[in-house]
Amino acid sequence: MTINKQVLMKTRPVGMPKLTDFQIIESKMPEVRHGEVLIKILWLSLDPYMRGRMSKAKSYATSLNEGDVIVGGAVGKVINSQTHEYKEGDIVEGFTLGWQEYAIVTPASIRKINPDLAPIQTAVGVLGMPGMTAFFGLLHIGKPIPGDTVVVSAASGAVGQLVGQIAKIGGCHVVGIAGGKEKCDYLTNTLKFDAAIDYKNENIDEMLDKYCPNGVNVYFDNVGGRITDSVINKLANYARVAVCGVISQYNLTAPEPGLRTHRAMLTNQATTEGFLVFQFAQKYHIGLERMAKWIKEGKIIYKEDVVEGLEKAPEAFIGLMNGKNFGKLLVKVSD
Template sequence: MNEQILLAERPKGMPTEQTFTFEKVDMPSINEGEVLVKTLYLSVDPYMRGRMNDTKSYVPPFQLNEVISGGIVGKVVESKADSFQEGEIVTGYLEWKRYSKASAKHLQKVDPNLAPISTALGVLGMPGLTAYFGLLDIGQPKEGETVVVSGAAGAVGTIVGQIAKIKGARVVGIAGSQEKIDYLKNELGFDAVINYKEDDVKQAVKDACPNGVDVYFDNVGGEISDAVTSQLNKFARIPLCGQIALYNLEKADIGPRVQRQLLINSALMKGFIVGDYAEQFPEGIKQLGEWVQQGRIKYSENIVEGFENVPSAFLGLFKGENLGKQLVKVADQ
């Protein structure tokens, strides 16, 4: 038997374990041009919360009582496609199942010799590419500038800060625990870190950015972003990546309007999704891979063991439990 995870309800506010349901199903059979993939690692990501609402976004919502999908790294156990052989490691956007069938055109091979295979869902996957293109294309940090990153200890934020350091910027991170602050300062070399749970964030941003903010990589929105945007410099750039502070709100968010700060500083705010850069993915993976191999980019993975723990791993994203990329290990290679 196979096993899969379905969306059982559309959550109001924070999802719970009851948002998900497990179901036993028959093993899939594959047709010509398809492969059967055994899930090894499964990615849980904040953007998935938005897909649980029945609202228009940049991707369609998950459907009630249907299987949830996301980033997967798996092993080919059967192939009817010339481009894939049994035993190869692949990644793709697949359903939350122990075993999935997929069209060969929707899979990419993972080179186990480049880095651990789990990195295809992290630093060498969607989060790493999000950091790479969002910061370098929209943020365009220059040597000596100040770059602020919210959600700095997450899968995207940790990479953003390190790329900014590679480009010669002064980097300020915003995170929510002493463990994360120590990691960002001592392991990743951030110049300053703000604890948004303990510090007066607006004053802390002023103190940490005496020369103002040139680039703000916004992963969270809400009051944290209000504090940072009040310190923007002339011609500042804001890559708008995520709004995790707002995802579980039950009422519309109301706060300071950012337009005045953008206007008086001739600043740029641009929303983006990593798929906007799909044609450039090989370039990004190549450069990120080189930086990882050179030791210029470090990464952290928070790996939860067991398919049965996928819901709790997802919920952990909104409780600040993850340092770096949040993954579920479903099976051994």
């Protein structure tokens, strides 16, 4: 009898999630039935959108109920398959495998990973959802051209670090916004961004004037809130704002008053467009091939922040909401 350790949403978080909103339990795994696959979870992907699952507010991800296992992306190994599509030992990635040691799923909810291509956890990082978000969000929504000034917020995170590097490959002047000197030094010294703004310790407006003297042509917005207000005030003519995420708003219990942006959009003839990575699902193969090529050529590097042990997932998730992660946040569950 297989015992499964699982992390539940015990109570629906109000505002910033707390450790007491989560509960770790052990339960017995049911038998694997015809048409199902039993997966041993190896890596969890912790992503900001999961805060939306914990809320009842309208979101693109289905809401969890109190007592549910936390749903999220993961990479695992097939240890029992009652299907034709998968065999024991296959490495797979699934968007709904969840915070647990084992999951039983149907083939439609997973995809096979080639472990020879790259470390398997990249299937939920640079060669997975965050990578595709950066690739298609920047190129299809931001539409940068060489010489453009591209600003990206949450710039050292899973998506942001890739957005800036793709923009550099495309010949753009790249300015990252991140919290703290260590993250900003990483952006300029290691990732070769042209400039970085430490929004926690520097005046964002002054720094934007300094680093974007001709205005901002593309803003890849991961955060919303006051950082976005500042960037909107610096848009250049025909600027494109790609609205990817608003993490500064995810834990608010009441809407935050903000800038009225229509005047800036009007006078600059600018465009704001929200997007969800899934809208590009039919084209993922193109993005994955290109990202894998750039990694092989050394044009893209990626930083991971690895936390060991399933039981550490709640604390790590709370850290993600507070900027404690430095790079793509992963939980290593098992070897």
